Amino acid sequence: xxxxxxxxxxxxxxxxxxxxxxxxxxxxxxxxxxxxxxxxxxxxxxxxxxxxxxxxxxxxxxxxxxxxxxxxxxxxxxxxxxxxxxxxxxxxxxxxxxxxxxxxxxxxxxxxxxxxxxxxxxxxxxxxxxxxxxxxxxxxxxxxxxxxxxxxxxxxxxxxxxxxxxxxxxxxxxxxxxxxxxxxxxxxxxxxxxxxxxxxxxxxxxxxxxxxxxxxxxxxxxxxxxxxxxxxxxxxxxxxxxxxxxxxxxxxxxxxxxxxxxxxxxxxxxxxxxxxxxxxxxxxxxxxxxxxxxxxxxxxxxxxxxxxxxxxxxxxxxxxxxxxxxxxxxxxxxxxxxxxxxxxxxxxxxxxxxxxxxxxxxxxxxxxxxxxxxxxxxxxxxxxxxxxxxxxxx
Ligand SMILES: *[C@@H]1O[C@H](CO)[C@@H](O)[C@H](O)[C@H]1NC(C)=O
Ligand SMILES: *[C@@H]1O[C@H](CO)[C@@H](O)[C@H](O)[C@H]1NC(C)=O
Ligand SMILES: *[C@@H]1O[C@H](CO)[C@@H](O)[C@H](O)[C@H]1NC(C)=O
Numbered sequence: 001x002x003x004x005x006x007x008x009x010x011x012x013x014x015x016x017x018x019x020x021x022x023x024x025x026x027x028x029x030x031x032x033x034x035x036x037x038x039x040x041x042x043x044x045x046x047x048x049x050x051x052x053x054x055x056x057x058x059x060x061x062x063x064x065x066x067x068x069x070x071x072x073x074x075x076x077x078x079x080x081x082x083x084x085x086x087x088x089x090x091x092x093x094x095x096x097x098x099x100x101x102x103x104x105x106x107x108x109x110x111x112x113x114x115x116x117x118x119x120x121x122x123x124x125x126x127x128x129x130x131x132x133x134x135x136x137x138x139x140x141x142x143x144x145x146x147x148x149x150x151x152x153x154x155x156x157x158x159x160x161x162x163x164x165x166x167x168x169x170x171x172x173x174x175x176x177x178x179x180x181x182x183x184x185x186x187x188x189x190x191x192x193x194x195x196x197x198x199x200x201x202x203x204x205x206x207x208x209x210x211x212x213x214x215x216x217x218x219x220x221x222x223x224x225x226x227x228x229x230x231x232x233x234x235x236x237x238x239x240x241x242x243x244x245x246x247x248x249x250x251x252x253x254x255x256x257x258x259x260x261x262x263x264x265x266x267x268x269x270x271x272x273x274x275x276x277x278x279x280x281x282x283x284x285x286x287x288x289x290x291x292x293x294x295x296x297x298x299x300x301x302x303x304x305x306x307x308x309x310x311x312x313x314x315x316x317x318x319x320x321x322x323x324x325x326x327x328x329x330x331x332x333x334x335x336x337x338x339x340x341x342x343x344x345x346x347x348x349x350x351x352x353x354x355x356x357x358x359x360x361x362x363x364x365x366x367x368x369x370x371x372x373x374x375x376x377x378x379x380x381x382x383x384x385x386x387x388x389x390x391x392x393x394x
Contacts (some may be wrong), residue, residue, distance in 0.1 A: 025084065026059040028052040030068075040069040041091075045245045053079035060084035063121065069094060072100075072145075074108045078208035082114030087121030087161060091097070095129045097167055103144045104148030104173065123147055125166035131192045131216075141194060144168040150176055159183055168214065169196045176203035184211045189267075192216035192237035197239065202254060204228050215313045219269070223247075223256030224284065241271035241299065244289055246309050248281025248323045256284035265295045272302035275328070276309035277348070280319035287326045296335035300361055303330050305356075305379070307348040320350030327355045331385075334362040342389055343374035345381065352378040360385035 001206060028048040035044035045063070052059035058081050070091040077083075093106050100106075106125060109115055135141040147166035150156075152175040162185045163170045170186045172177065181198065188195040200206050202225030209232045213219045219236035222229055222244045236242060242261055247253060266272050272370045273291040277284070279297035296302045305328070307321040342363045347353035358381045365372035376392035383391045 077112035077164040086119035090122040100145040110151040122162040123255040127165040127167040178205040237267035245276035248278040267297040274304035277323035280316040284323040321348040329357040340369035347378035356381040
């Protein structure tokens with residue numbers, strides 16, 4: 001009888017424990033795995049992640065306040081249940097990028113469902129020593145590591161973190177689904193090469209909100225296979241602005257379908273919102289692209305479709321792009337342009353853009369290249385509301 005009661009007691013006790021822990025996640029603090037201030041925590045983080053990931057009870061990996069070194073982290077799932085990484089302190093990458101191959105991440109999350117990355121901490125890529133070095137071509141330094149790779153990460157939230165001075169792109173999302181970036185800060189100097197903020201490819205349901213991105217390259221760029229992408233209340237600049245593309249350089253690119261950029265401020269950038277595709281390209285599609293309620297301050301090429309995108313003369317610009325662009329709108333875009341040609345829609349002569357709408361454009365230009373202008377090539381947009389510059393003037 002006593003034995004039976006004990007068994008029942010133990011059963012209830014474990015049920016209670018399970019209930020309690022369901023509410024409060026287990027904490028896997030890297031300092032209990034040997035992490036020490038100013039030391040390399042690569043092994044400690046890896047071990048804490050492995051335990052948290054294998055735990056059947058929700059856990060969080062904690063990196064407390066203070067500065068630590070991290071050579072590299074590859075944090076792989078699948079995990080048993082959703083998992084959190086909370087960085088309160090600062091992680092510093094090695095200044096020497098040797099050992100990283102083309103496309104590698106400094107911190108990589110792979111095959112994780114239900115990741116939360118938060119905590120207010122800083123991932124410092126320490127790029128300044130190597131920017132512009134290790135380059136195979138012109139300015140492109142592919143072997144430099146990307147601060148973050150999110151490969152096949154789903155149903156996840158990245159919130160309140162800082163990505164600082166990445167050696168190359170800051171954040172690369174591949175094969176993601178339902179991932180939100182919120183209150184993220186991405187910072188690198190204006191003259192740092194290829195330090196794109198967030199690049200997304202082959203992913204769906206990705207949102208970026210309430211985020212500040214100041215870099216030397218694109219603020220957000222969307223590669224092939226992006227679907228249902230939402231960019232809201234993002235402040236960009238300096239940098240190269242928000243872009244869809246470049247598309248059409250490679251065969252078998254997936255369509256880009258469903259992009260909304262809304263309530264954003266773009267400041268001191270070389271471009272505002274643009275869609276770029278290579279001439280002499282492979283087939284492809286980009287449709288349902290909407291840019292609304294955007295403030296431009298000191299922005300070059302604020303509104304741009306460029307189907308003759310051909311940097312460093314790497315292509316035959318005379319052969320039209322084969323990317324079909326359709327259902328695009330630019331609405332309520334106001335502010336200041338640093339180029340006289342403020343609205344520039346250059347579509348493909350082989351595949352003119354279909355169903356383009358421009359409404360309520362109010363841009364000012366005060367430079368010396370004449371009055372503010374717009375151009376429409378191979379596109380006949382629907383026009384409404386205020387129009388400054390006059391639409392399709394040339
Ligand atoms: C999307 O991910 C969030 C976590 O950020 C999750 O709470 C939500 O349930 C997911 N939505 C769907 C439809 O799975
Ligand atoms: C979005 O922008 C519109 C137009 O500028 C403005 O009326 C609205 O309040 C903004 N919404 C948010 C949530 O910032
Ligand atoms: C933007 O550019 C202007 C003029 O070049 C400069 O005065 C200003 O400081 C810049 N603002 C920022 C936030 O970089």
